[in-house]
Amino acid sequence: MQNPFSLEGKIIIITGAASGIGRATAVECANMGASLVLLDLNQEGLEKTKELIETGEVATYAVDLTNFDKLSELISLLPNLDGVASNAGIVKSLVAKMSQKKDMEQIFEINTFSHINLVQQLMEQKKLNKGASIVFTSSMSGVYAGLIGGSLYGATKAALAGYTKALALELAPRGIRVNTIHPGMIETPLTKGTALSEGQLAEDAKNYPLGRYGKPEEVAYAYVYLLSDATKWMTGTQLLIDGGYSTK
């Protein structure tokens, strides 16, 4: 019997692939048979991700996703794609009253605008195959819960969920699906980069009914699901993976 979650024969682009959720998604997509195009600012991290991948074709490109001209050039060189894992992002813990214009621009530039630009370029250059799947890494934060210091971060992630709704409509005639994944706190270099200490993070993890933060691969499996043909009839939806946090 054919595995409905297989990614055999699919070419998938993954951004933010040098660490965390992006790296895990690359590894799991390769395990399911996909060929990969991996993007990140961090060349060294991309190489490490590539080393972790055991099978399939992998191309890596160190690129600044906020440099729209450079990205456009790169996209022109790519083959047509069957999947987009638009995942790159930063975390910035900043209370609302301290959030100034330069902070807003910095975090929106990468967390929101670069994602929208990536998809816009792929559409304009006609690089999306019929039946392709686009998935954005949004967040529990800003959509299902608020976190102190996460107002801007949450806003950037909620924007992706909002963008997805109309995009899903516009791409539906070509059978292209668009969905968002909303992780709670995941153990990645990003969460270690927040203002919280190790002790505070351990204490915060107790707020999750399942007793801990998530692991990158636990989000990667959701990526596999949404990128696979198992979800051919899902579009414009939000998949929450938060260890039960937002049930409280």
Add this chain to the structure above:
Amino acid sequence: MELNEFIIGFADQFDDTDSSEITATTVFHDLDEWSSLTALSVMNYAEKACGNTITFDEMRNCVTVQDLYNVVNK
């Protein structure tokens, strides 16, 4: 903007319609891929590339690509 350039830009708003199907005399409402989405794409294209807005009413009254070009270049 020259007519030929407009036709190329117009054709680019379609994903599945071969550009060779689109000429000045093409009755664009009859194209299989014509929809409210492609109509809006063409309106956006006209505004960005030609600097002129075109309304849905004006578009509805156009029959051929040449008609659209005439409205956009009014």
